[in-house]
Amino acid sequence: MNEKTLDLKVEIGGVVLKNPVTVASGTFGSGREFSEFIDLNKLGAVTVKGVSSAPWKGNPAPRIAETYGGMLNSVGLQNPGVEKFIKNDIPFLREYDTKIIVNIAGKTIEEYCDVAEKLSHADIDLIELNISCPNVKEGGVAFGTDPHMAREVTKEVKRHSKHPVIVKLSPNVTDITEIAKAAIEGGADGLSLINTLLGMAIDIHKRKPILANVVGGFSGPAIKPVALRMVYQAAKAVSVPIIGMGGISTGEDAIEFILAGATAIAVGTANFRNPKATMDVLDGIKEYMISNGIKSLNEIRGII
Amino acid sequence: MNEKTLDLKVEIGGVVLKNPVTVASGTFGSGREFSEFIDLNKLGAVTVKGVSSAPWKGNPAPRIAETYGGMLNSVGLQNPGVEKFIKNDIPFLREYDTKIIVNIAGKTIEEYCDVAEKLSHADIDLIELNISCPNVKEGGVAFGTDPHMAREVTKEVKRHSKHPVIVKLSPNVTDITEIAKAAIEGGADGLSLINTLLGMAIDIHKRKPILANVVGGFSGPAIKPVALRMVYQAAKAVSVPIIGMGGISTGEDAIEFILAGATAIAVGTANFRNPKATMDVLDGIKEYMISNGIKSLNEIRGII
Amino acid sequence: MKEIKHAMIQENRMIAPGMYSMTLQAEDIAKLAKPGQFVNLYCKGEARLLPRPISICEINKEEGTINLIYAVVGKGTGEFSQLEEGDTVEVLGPLGNGFMIDENKKKHIVVGGGVGTPPLLELVKHLKGEIDVYLGFRSYPILVEDFESLGARVHIATEDGSVDFKGNVLELMKKENANGDIIYACGPKLMLKAVSEWAASNDIPMQVSLEERMACGIGACVGCVCKTKKKEDKDWQHRKVCKDGPVFWHTEVIWDE
Amino acid sequence: MKEIKHAMIQENRMIAPGMYSMTLQAEDIAKLAKPGQFVNLYCKGEARLLPRPISICEINKEEGTINLIYAVVGKGTGEFSQLEEGDTVEVLGPLGNGFMIDENKKKHIVVGGGVGTPPLLELVKHLKGEIDVYLGFRSYPILVEDFESLGARVHIATEDGSVDFKGNVLELMKKENANGDIIYACGPKLMLKAVSEWAASNDIPMQVSLEERMACGIGACVGCVCKTKKKEDKDWQHRKVCKDGPVFWHTEVIWDE
Numbered sequence A, B: 001m002n003e004k005t006l007d008l009k010v011e012i013g014g015v016v017l018k019n020p021v022t023v024a025s026g027t028f029g030s031g032r033e034f035s036e037f038i039d040l041n042k043l044g045a046v047t048v049k050g051v052s053s054a055p056w057k058g059n060p061a062p063r064i065a066e067t068y069g070g071m072l073n074s075v076g077l078q079n080p081g082v083e084k085f086i087k088n089d090i091p092f093l094r095e096y097d098t099k100i101i102v103n104i105a106g107k108t109i110e111e112y113c114d115v116a117e118k119l120s121h122a123d124i125d126l127i128e129l130n131i132s133c134p135n136v137k138e139g140g141v142a143f144g145t146d147p148h149m150a151r152e153v154t155k156e157v158k159r160h161s162k163h164p165v166i167v168k169l170s171p172n173v174t175d176i177t178e179i180a181k182a183a184i185e186g187g188a189d190g191l192s193l194i195n196t197l198l199g200m201a202i203d204i205h206k207r208k209p210i211l212a213n214v215v216g217g218f219s220g221p222a223i224k225p226v227a228l229r230m231v232y233q234a235a236k237a238v239s240v241p242i243i244g245m246g247g248i249s250t251g252e253d254a255i256e257f258i259l260a261g262a263t264a265i266a267v268g269t270a271n272f273r274n275p276k277a278t279m280d281v282l283d284g285i286k287e288y289m290i291s292n293g294i295k296s297l298n299e300i301r302g303i304i
Numbered sequence C, D: 001m002k003e004i005k006h007a008m009i010q011e012n013r014m015i016a017p018g019m020y021s022m023t024l025q026a027e028d029i030a031k032l033a034k035p036g037q038f039v040n041l042y043c044k045g046e047a048r049l050l051p052r053p054i055s056i057c058e059i060n061k062e063e064g065t066i067n068l069i070y071a072v073v074g075k076g077t078g079e080f081s082q083l084e085e086g087d088t089v090e091v092l093g094p095l096g097n098g099f100m101i102d103e104n105k106k107k108h109i110v111v112g113g114g115v116g117t118p119p120l121l122e123l124v125k126h127l128k129g130e131i132d133v134y135l136g137f138r139s140y141p142i143l144v145e146d147f148e149s150l151g152a153r154v155h156i157a158t159e160d161g162s163v164d165f166k167g168n169v170l171e172l173m174k175k176e177n178a179n180g181d182i183i184y185a186c187g188p189k190l191m192l193k194a195v196s197e198w199a200a201s202n203d204i205p206m207q208v209s210l211e212e213r214m215a216c217g218i219g220a221c222v223g224c225v226c227k228t229k230k231k232e233d234k235d236w237q238h239r240k241v242c243k244d245g246p247v248f249w250h251t252e253v254i255w256d257e
């Protein structure tokens, strides 16, 4: 067994990714900056940062705080709006042989649908419906914590989208399976989890929160145990493909998520410490497969 | 300003602790083992491991897994039962000039009440009602995630307890303030938070979960941002004293919790890395106070 | 008061593929330690909070040193393997109860499997009488000359047959008609379970040293339990490997897992 | 392809209380770097994931080295201060845009506050004409001789009056009737804001180098923004300090925070 004989392909919503490695939305821009560090052709997909119908300014700075083994962000989905995104970023990404997953944001069901509609005519592969951003007051997080709203927004976005829709779930809930099932009832073609936990850090010298927004989204290796548990629970509860993420920075981490039931995995915060993290994760997955005689990840996916 | 002039006293449910430092239940036994490393007289209180009405065997091993900057445990509240505890551990602890907080566990409201009742005749200071253990299937966690049940169990335990009752909350909920308020409605004299997050780790070589119980309680420095955020939210929502915990291992960490609104703080997982962690935290608090000219923590508590 | 000490490393070298021997300057531990006890080693890497329990392989009370032998199986032991002479490592010990040595026993069977072998070396130094040491390894035996230089007869099994008998240690014991008044064993649980059954059927008392994942190592967290039942007990108990063990009588241990 | 490099440390020494100077062997960075750019330094401590942005203080293209001057303010810079000659540190750069040098300007005002001073040294090496350097510190001035040896006139303010003028740097500039064709400034935001107001009222163009908490340092995460508004824009924008800056025209920056 060697690299050539490995079957790394995975399918999500009818779209085939050449390998299970993508990036976590918001940690990779639209790939332009990272294309100077890695060959984007080697990624299963690029998941771009969240885009909304109109341009969003995001939250005030400071937006970043470091925590033990992790970080907080309160970017708040700053983005130039879907039209500029389509014009500037899709042609760039289409130069590469990789799938394009577009993460979409909205404050109302109408706004979500509007982005989905505008993307229906764009040359992309999958939509990732972000109902879980902790950094946006209106909508955002409520859609991700209330099963009824999760179902409704998914249903409406599905109606307006020509592309398959993955729903991205928030970990800040009592029962992840309840929201996962609601998204499936709404017609989700797949699930992504987890988005960031809600966290906080305080500057004890200034005696105020480090983030201007007070609280922020908590990500990085520190959160992996929660992410893995939720992917495991969701994979047991539903049968659509899952993109697992939360603290993945090595091939071993990725294998944990696949054993827990993830179809694909996304590398997020790790990109900031190591711009080649995606490649290290991909290589690590291959090494594990080779040294364990695994030809396809189907042999081990969700066996736990 | 020097150590002597600092006023470190805090009050919870009418009980005065000489300083705000206690330990997180389950990480310190009943203090016997740690009494070989530190002078228990120096602690504001010792919070003992959870005790139940009858002896509990706990979960099968392995019960411990290490994660990035944290750990998982699935001890499952193994304990010899409240009667043995009263007989063996209270006389030992009473030799020290420190308050005794007894963490109580149950599978039904009746069991909780039974422990509280038995402790009413014992020489202890406070009861910490654990409605948040993720490692016990029956009761345990449901009491901590359902506001109605949280209120009911608090109310009943209050009726059966001669001692003030602190309610210990679970972080595995969508809205911590809802549960916090329910506990207050039930008559809680204080709140403790957070208990462990629910997490998981997988052994990719054996291809199974590391913990025999599959999932476990996630603690340590990694979880601090979630703990701090929840203490902040709870402190804004209610006005009873809060014991803050979750990842505290330095005086700086403790100050963050106090700025967020905690009255006292507990050191948990840090004890495993450093058996003197409680003393380091206490010294760190004092240093911060001295170098910032703070005479009493009341000056900075909850100012954020 | 007890405390974690910074111990100076006198030596840290590879003795077999993936297997290292570390000698620590640790007077207080050397003074108190008994065979079968262990120490907690703490990692420098901030991602790794929990101590690594490692058995004491040799105790040199005169020099004030202890020797540890460890396999590199993960990040913590990987980190230890990078330490050099003169570096320090944080260590706490001695921990646990150690083997109970009965001076009346004259014919000893000592059984070690893989990295379960090291603590048996110090044990053998304390045994009087005839000693048969049965050791099982995957491919690379360790400590063989050390046991021999103590006057013990050493019998070796390797899984792949690279050295001496091909097979597991119990098969070797059976083949060589092992016999004695008492057995001391340390190694993988499945091996201990098999030897325990053999000991029971041959009516030889046996002490086993167990391993379990630990958090505190000092008996406070109740993380490291094994299922046990004493003769006089009606019901089984979860007891702590770090404090009530790591050494138990084999009849106390419930092997069902 | 770009990549994080392991750079060898040639020197790392304290130059003032809590202030260090580190020289790195980093050919690729030295080759490309311009004044005002910065590098990401990465921590070894596993608890600290994010890079520490540090301005390039001096660039030596012949030797292939860069010099950084940093204050120890937390765990990351604390870790850096412990590194020794011969150690390596992971570094990425050069990052950001750097100062825009206009050859037509002949009379330069350079304003530095505290640890905002270092990037101005390399800048001054590239300026032609008359140069007045105004520096403000709490107590301990740094780099004074370095600026002087480049032919600049150096004016110093210290908050506690321990050296030269007692007060802040703007007070000093006013006292000395600072004047010139252009201002380059780096330091605390409040200082920059004050100098910006002075520059506006004196109608002198000014470039400011900003700081913000960063995650990626390469423009991908949109973490490090500042509020800006270009003349031609109707509305203000959040722009990235790491990629669109750290140097901005002072009129672009909205100072209201």
Ligand SMILES: Cc1cc2nc3c(=O)[nH]c(=O)nc-3n(C[C@H](O)[C@H](O)[C@H](O)COP(=O)(O)OP(=O)(O)OC[C@H]3O[C@@H](n4cnc5c(N)ncnc54)[C@H](O)[C@@H]3O)c2cc1C
Pocket: B065, B066, C038, C050, C051, C052, C053, C054, C055, C056, C069, C070, C071, C072, C073, C074, C075, C076, C077, C078, C115, C118, C119, C210, C211, C212, C213, C214, C246
């Ligand atoms: C009482 C006792 C004595 C031991 N004596 C020795 C010895 O003399 N030589 C030796 O090589 N090994 C010994 N071990 C096993 C040794 O503790 C582990 O191999 C070591 O902790 C692995 O750490 P790691 O970071 O390299 O592995 P990782 O797998 O990265 O460790 C992750 C976590 O799991 C724990 N862990 C992993 N494997 C084990 C294990 N087998 N037992 C307990 N905890 C484990 C680690 O301590 C850590 O908390 C002993 C274990 C116990 C309980």
Ligand SMILES: Cc1cc2nc3c(=O)[nH]c(=O)nc-3n(C[C@H](O)[C@H](O)[C@H](O)COP(=O)(O)OP(=O)(O)OC[C@H]3O[C@@H](n4cnc5c(N)ncnc54)[C@H](O)[C@@H]3O)c2cc1C
Pocket: A065, A066, D038, D050, D051, D052, D053, D054, D055, D056, D069, D070, D071, D072, D073, D074, D075, D076, D077, D078, D115, D118, D119, D210, D211, D212, D213, D214, D246
């Ligand atoms: C473009 C730029 C250039 C800089 N140049 C220099 C320089 O030449 N010399 C110098 O001493 N300092 C400089 N700084 C500030 C320096 O980055 C911080 O002092 C340093 O990151 C603190 O790290 P720490 O781990 O010691 O502090 P901690 O407070 O423990 O750091 C925690 C987190 O906060 C971030 N952080 C803390 N303070 C700052 C800050 N002031 N700016 C940005 N991030 C911060 C850290 O990067 C880290 O992510 C510069 C900052 C920026 C943005």
Ligand SMILES: Cc1cc2nc3c(=O)[nH]c(=O)nc-3n(C[C@H](O)[C@H](O)[C@H](O)COP(=O)(O)O)c2cc1C
Pocket: A024, A025, A026, A027, A049, A050, A073, A075, A077, A103, A130, A133, A168, A194, A195, A196, A217, A218, A219, A220, A221, A223, A245, A246, A247, A248, A266, A267, A268, A269, A270, D215, D221, D223
């Ligand atoms: C700076 C930053 C920005 C993010 N922006 C988005 C976003 O726009 N949309 C989204 O769905 N998730 C966003 N996330 C969440 C990540 O996609 C991911 O779910 C989370 O960070 C957990 O993965 P990690 O631990 O590997 O980073 C963002 C995370 C970070 C750190």
Ligand SMILES: Cc1cc2nc3c(=O)[nH]c(=O)nc-3n(C[C@H](O)[C@H](O)[C@H](O)COP(=O)(O)O)c2cc1C
Pocket: B024, B025, B026, B027, B049, B050, B073, B075, B077, B103, B130, B133, B168, B194, B195, B196, B217, B218, B219, B220, B221, B223, B245, B246, B247, B248, B266, B267, B268, B269, B270, C215, C221, C223
């Ligand atoms: C091994 C272990 C056992 C625990 N047992 C209990 C318990 O019996 N009762 C309880 O309320 N919390 C228990 N906890 C939770 C802690 O008291 C604390 O809430 C949690 O660990 C977060 O704090 P930390 O990060 O400082 O450890 C336990 C935690 C650990 C690690």
Ligand code: FES
Pocket: C213, C214, C215, C216, C217, C218, C219, C220, C221, C222, C223, C224, C225, C240, C241, C242, C243
């Ligand atoms: S490891 Fe804590 S009780 Fe044994």
Ligand code: FES
Pocket: D213, D214, D215, D216, D217, D218, D219, D220, D221, D222, D223, D224, D225, D240, D241, D242, D243
């Ligand atoms: S730090 Fe990521 S965009 Fe500037």
